[in-house]
Amino acid sequence: MKTSIKSIVTLLVLTVVLVSCKDENSIQTYFVDHQELPDFMSFDVSTDVIDFSKANLTEEEQEAYQSVSKLDILAYKSTAGNVAAYTEELAKAKVVFGNKKYEELMEFKDNGVNVKINVIENGAAIDEFLVLASSKEMGFTILRIIGDDMKPEQLIKLSSKLQNADIDKGEIEGLMSFFK
Secondary structure, eight states, rough: OOOHHHHHHHHHHHHHHHHHHOTOOOOOOOOHHHHSTEEEEEEEEEEEEEOTTOOOHHHHHHHHHEEEEEEEEEEEEEOOOGGHHHHHHHHHHHHHHHHHHHEEEEEEETTTTTEEEEEEEETTTEEEEEEEEEETTTTEEEEEEEEEEOOHHHHHHHTTTTEEEEOOOHHHHHHHHHHH
16 A cells, blocks of 8 residues: 555656646747647748858858758738737747746847847857747747857858858748738
């Protein structure tokens, strides 16, 4: 009898520990919980979408490109009929961005679009960039850039080379048509 009680108590404690470890306010949980909902559009984009072969990358820019492994995009379109739902979903996304494990890098407004950039750091390098861009007219998009030891200054230099890169428009066309 004592063995049964000990087993039950152990099982209950283990269950509580496992359930409490789930971080409800993580970006991963938010993506998983929302990617299949009808008002959302989700994309997983590999870095193969961008071909920098014609961009003449420096060694530093090539290193920056190699540090990025994939992009996850989750978008919510705002319409006249879903203003309340948009406001509610944006508030949930902001709660996730407020998670203490995501350090705020910057926040700004550009042409009516609010942008918030958070990071997950690993010492002097960054393993994830999280971008929340929102506009009442368009909706909001969460961009999650996943990599290994990404350096912001290198990625900024690399972004200037995007105009010389070939981008597979088929991969991002779905996102663009979603907001039309």
